[in-house]
Amino acid sequence: MIIVMGVSGTGKTTVGQLLAKEMAIPFFDADDFHPESNIEKLSSGQPLTDSDRKPWLEILGKEIKTWEANGGAVLACSALKEKYRKTLSTIPIEQLTIIHLSGTFELIKKRLSHRKGHFLDPSILKSQFEDLEACHSAIQVSIDQTPDKILQEILSKMSNKTAFGIIGMGVMGQNLAINMANNKVRLSVFNRHVAGKEEDIAKNFVAKHPALNIQGFDDLSEFVDSMAPPRNILLMVQAGTAVDSIIDELTPLLGPDDLIIDGGNSNYLDTNRRDQALALHDINFIGTGISGGEEGARKGPSIMPGGSRTAYNRIAPFLENIAAKDANGKACCTYVGPEGSGHFIKMVHNGIEYAEMQLLAEVYELMRNGLGMQPEEIAKTLEHWKTKGLDSYLLEITINILRKEENGELLLDKILDAASQKGTGGWSTEAAIRLGSPLNTIADAVMARNISAQKETRTAANELYGQIKQPISKDLDSFIQALMEGYSAARIVNHAVGFDMMKEASTQYDWSLDFSEISRIWTNGCIIRSELMSAMVNFFKDTDRLLFHPAIVKSLGEQQASLAQVVGQALASGYPVPVLASAMNFFLGYVNGQSSANMLQAQRDYFGAHTYKRVDQPLTESFHTEWT
Numbered sequence: 001m002i003i004v005m006g007v008s009g010t011g012k013t014t015v016g017q018l019l020a021k022e023m024a025i026p027f028f029d030a031d032d033f034h035p036e037s038n039i040e041k042l043s044s045g046q047p048l049t050d051s052d053r054k055p056w057l058e059i060l061g062k063e064i065k066t067w068e069a070n071g072g073a074v075l076a077c078s079a080l081k082e083k084y085r086k087t088l089s090t091i092p093i094e095q096l097t098i099i100h101l102s103g104t105f106e107l108i109k110k111r112l113s114h115r116k117g118h119f120l121d122p123s124i125l126k127s128q129f130e131d132l133e134a135c136h137s138a139i140q141v142s143i144d145q146t147p148d149k150i151l152q153e154i155l156s157k158m159s160n161k162t163a164f165g166i167i168g169m170g171v172m173g174q175n176l177a178i179n180m181a182n183n184k185v186r187l188s189v190f191n192r193h194v195a196g197k198e199e200d201i202a203k204n205f206v207a208k209h210p211a212l213n214i215q216g217f218d219d220l221s222e223f224v225d226s227m228a229p230p231r232n233i234l235l236m237v238q239a240g241t242a243v244d245s246i247i248d249e250l251t252p253l254l255g256p257d258d259l260i261i262d263g264g265n266s267n268y269l270d271t272n273r274r275d276q277a278l279a280l281h282d283i284n285f286i287g288t289g290i291s292g293g294e295e296g297a298r299k300g301p302s303i304m305p306g307g308s309r310t311a312y313n314r315i316a317p318f319l320e321n322i323a324a325k326d327a328n329g330k331a332c333c334t335y336v337g338p339e340g341s342g343h344f345i346k347m348v349h350n351g352i353e354y355a356e357m358q359l360l361a362e363v364y365e366l367m368r369n370g371l372g373m374q375p376e377e378i379a380k381t382l383e384h385w386k387t388k389g390l391d392s393y394l395l396e397i398t399i400n401i402l403r404k405e406e407n408g409e410l411l412l413d414k415i416l417d418a419a420s421q422k423g424t425g426g427w428s429t430e431a432a433i434r435l436g437s438p439l440n441t442i443a444d445a446v447m448a449r450n451i452s453a454q455k456e457t458r459t460a461a462n463e464l465y466g467q468i469k470q471p472i473s474k475d476l477d478s479f480i481q482a483l484m485e486g487y488s489a490a491r492i493v494n495h496a497v498g499f500d501m502m503k504e505a506s507t508q509y510d511w512s513l514d515f516s517e518i519s520r521i522w523t524n525g526c527i528i529r530s531e532l533m534s535a536m537v538n539f540f541k542d543t544d545r546l547l548f549h550p551a552i553v554k555s556l557g558e559q560q561a562s563l564a565q566v567v568g569q570a571l572a573s574g575y576p577v578p579v580l581a582s583a584m585n586f587f588l589g590y591v592n593g594q595s596s597a598n599m600l601q602a603q604r605d606y607f608g609a610h611t612y613k614r615v616d617q618p619l620t621e622s623f624h625t626e627w628t
């Protein structure tokens with residue numbers, strides 16, 4: 001028994017009839033089963049309510065039982081809401097296949113306007129889209145193709161072929177696979193075979209989770225064959241050359257319209273290059289940031305796909321189902337923009353993450369060593385900060401870290417003070433230089449990790465210079481209050497720094513990034529989710545520069561003096577505070593109507609005849625002076 005569902009104008013009748021013919025079973029149209037009262041209402045142009053629909057759906061539910069007992073049928077029925085589908089589900093779930101014909105509002109509107117003699121009020125179509133609730137168990141088929149192609153896609157999806165593939169069964173790949181399979185996606189997974197190192201990884205994973213009904217492979221062509229075309233293949237392999245190698249192996253096995261999605265932390269410049277190279281083979285490509293670590297991947301990450309919009313529309317139901325949900329229940333996944341824009345914003349996300357982590361590390365060091373506070377006291381203070389508008393995932397994990405003991409001792413004290421990094425922070429800094437954009441807090445967070453990694457040099461220098469660190473303040477309470485305000489100010493600046501660079505990239509690369517929407521998909525699932533991020537969703541509806549929003553002008557204007565005080569006292573007492581100081585310097589530079597760069601220009605012209613512009617002459621003209 002097959003139900004073909006979807007909003008008006010998706011071609012349920014055409015496709016349903018083709019399918020019924022192909023399968024040699026009868027076709028029925030749900031509209032032919034309305035009780036008399038509904039027909040009267042419909043013919044007088046009145047919309048049906050849920051209670052009008054109830055008896056009709058119950059009639060269909062009974063018919064479905066009979067049709068199934070007689071060898072099956074195809075029924076075309078909009079079945080937009082989950083409760084309608086529940087009423088229709090009168091037979092065991094394994095005997096019922098639901099096919100959802102989906103398309104964008106614009107496409108369907110266009111099609112309806114071309115249908116001869118057919119008029120559908122756009123507001124009715126709009127209300128149908130509003131009523132439409134995702135059907136996770138349905139076979140999803142895009143209507144953006146000919147009826148014959150739609151039929152072929154349905155037939156191949158109804159065979160044993162799977163709907164989605166994942167390559168790379170590392171921690172992220174496995175957890176995303178579990179998340180997808182839990183969302184009823186029929187899945188193939190692949191992991192390479194490396195003798196003695198990576199053997200039967202995919203098969204063992206599948207065997208460990210029998211209920212998920214996943215197919216596992218270590219042969220790439222068998223993996224590709226197991227999927228229904230057009231194929232959707234998510235790469236969860238290490239960023240860099242591994243991505244190029246797997247794309248090279250996959251390309252000859254794929255056909256037109258197949259789609260490769262790179263879900264690793266790839267450099268956006270690589271994504272731009274791969275996007276162009278795959279287009280030559282008619283293979284779609286999407287580069288997507290996925291944030292949230294292991295837990296996010298399993299329970300709901302934040303997803304940032306960039307690349308082909310048509311390809312995104314096709315896989316949107318898969319990605320949006322597995323993504324975290326925002327406060328309004330909307331998926332933390334959105335089409336970001338063309339080319340490598342998805343990976344670009346993930347890179348900036350990580351840059352903001354680096355600086356947010358460093359800020360918390362600086363706050364910790366000032367409290368622990370500068371103020372002599374115990375870890376539990378610090379944890380309690382930070383818990384109080386959570387109630388002051390500073391709540392965030394990173395603040396929460398910092399509190400938990402401050403309470404984690406091993407054999408009665410703080411685990412943190414046993415961890416070597418040399419930070420690692422995998423590249424995204426550094427790439428953000430390189431991008432800032434490429435774009436000519438200031439990136440103070442993020443660049444300084446990267447440099448703080450670099451200096452931390454030079455443990456031997458630091459230890460030797462420490463012996464040469466002796467103890468510079470001194471207790472910070474006798475007035476603990478007032479310093480903690482200033483620290484809280486300074487931390488809040490630095491966070492605002494850090495977010496502004498990252499978003500300003502995205503604005504620059506959006507302009508230079510012509511990506512039309514939507515900053516409110518980017519903030520929205522970062523309100524849950526990702527590492528930098530926070531109360532501030534949630535507020536930014538609305539701030540970016542009013543302005544595209546965070547520091548220009550009146551609410552920010554007010555709060556940062558009030559807090560900046562505390563940041564200056566904290567930075568001043570910290571430096572004078574011998575504590576490095578690179579990101580707190582960087583935020584202060586960025587802020588003062590940003591609000592500086594008259595900078596000292598006139599001196600730089602004079603110096604450049606003095607020794608190199610580089611010329612300068614004058615404030616008392618048109619800016620189109622350049623001047624040079626013989627300085628001696």
Ligand code: 6PG
Pocket residue numbers: 265290291292293350353420421422423424425526527
């Ligand atoms: C995330 C994280 C994740 C990872 C980064 C940072 O958004 O889930 O940012 O992508 O933690 O790779 O790693 P490094 O600190 O090692 O550069």
